[in-house]
Amino acid sequence: MVTMSDQVTTIEPMSLAQIAQEHGDGFSEREVVFEVKDLAVEYSGNAAIREVSLDVYKNSVTAFIGPSGCGKSTFIRCFNRMNDLVPGARVHGDVLYRGKDLYAADVDPVEVRRRIGMVFQKPNPFPKSIYDNIAFGPRVLNLKGSLDERVERALRQAALWDEVSNRLKESALGLSGGQQQRLCIARCLAVEPDVILMDEPASALDPISTTRIEDLMHELKRQYTIVIVTHNMQQAARVADMTAFFSVDVAPDGNKRTGILVEYDRTSKIFTTPADKRTEDYVTGRFG
Ligand SMILES: Nc1ncnc2c1ncn2[C@@H]1O[C@H](COP(=O)(O)OP(=O)(O)OP(=O)(O)O)[C@@H](O)[C@H]1O
Numbered sequence: 001m002v003t004m005s006d007q008v009t010t011i012e013p014m015s016l017a018q019i020a021q022e023h024g025d026g027f028s029e030r031e032v033v034f035e036v037k038d039l040a041v042e043y044s045g046n047a048a049i050r051e052v053s054l055d056v057y058k059n060s061v062t063a064f065i066g067p068s069g070c071g072k073s074t075f076i077r078c079f080n081r082m083n084d085l086v087p088g089a090r091v092h093g094d095v096l097y098r099g100k101d102l103y104a105a106d107v108d109p110v111e112v113r114r115r116i117g118m119v120f121q122k123p124n125p126f127p128k129s130i131y132d133n134i135a136f137g138p139r140v141l142n143l144k145g146s147l148d149e150r151v152e153r154a155l156r157q158a159a160l161w162d163e164v165s166n167r168l169k170e171s172a173l174g175l176s177g178g179q180q181q182r183l184c185i186a187r188c189l190a191v192e193p194d195v196i197l198m199d200e201p202a203s204a205l206d207p208i209s210t211t212r213i214e215d216l217m218h219e220l221k222r223q224y225t226i227v228i229v230t231h232n233m234q235q236a237a238r239v240a241d242m243t244a245f246f247s248v249d250v251a252p253d254g255n256k257r258t259g260i261l262v263e264y265d266r267t268s269k270i271f272t273t274p275a276d277k278r279t280e281d282y283v284t285g286r287f288g
């Protein structure tokens, strides 16, 4: 987790705008994969986020940024019904996935999580071999075709194959943190998802591993739709086509704090000419 003072010291506003412009060219809004309408989430009656509406586009990277506690993790968990598993969490409003209500009674949350995979902040490989980690999902789901081929394909897609092809039977726990994170991405890819959700996937990694994950996102978005949460604004500027800035709305009495979506637009716009003063203050490091 990054504190606000860290953010102030690490951000160079000009370079952010440049990065976003260099990477932001050429994105045109396309097919909508998720349509979020008036979403609110509460935990045991306390609103964590409210009135969030946005569209997520196919074959793009969408980033959620904002200060700690503004509800980014809460929000990203709505995209594959992960909040179903959080005690006390209630989701209101609509999340349409390819036009279908993700929260409809006839939708199987397990199938949802296969189609919409998730990678977490801390790599969480199973205490099994590298091979068995990747083969786990296909085995459980009884997916057809050669398992060896599926494992190799997923590891190649996650840019890990060259590093592990001669040690597939070794424990995944022996991999470095950056390799473990790519393993988790490969494990997610092995069940052929449509969307990959990543909640701060590179926050615990060194700059080289971070670059590899970012390169991977550029590569993977050709085939998948990617949604990420990041505290690293350079990262958002480098990888995201669209960026949503969230903030915390504090009630006048100071007691109620609720996450709100302040602005959602092309990344280049968010980092160069945001429409909202709060976004500008945040991306230029004047947040406070
Ligand atoms: N399982 C939970 N039970 C109760 N409250 C929760 C739970 N998870 C999150 N919250 C609350 O919801 C609000 C939003 O939290 P969330 O974790 O979504 O923020 P975030 O933007 O991801 O923060 P960070 O950048 O620190 O990861 C916070 O006030 C938090 O305390």
Ligand SMILES: [Mg+2]
Pocket (backbone or CB within 6 Å): 072, 073, 074, 199, 229
């Ligand atoms: Mg979070």
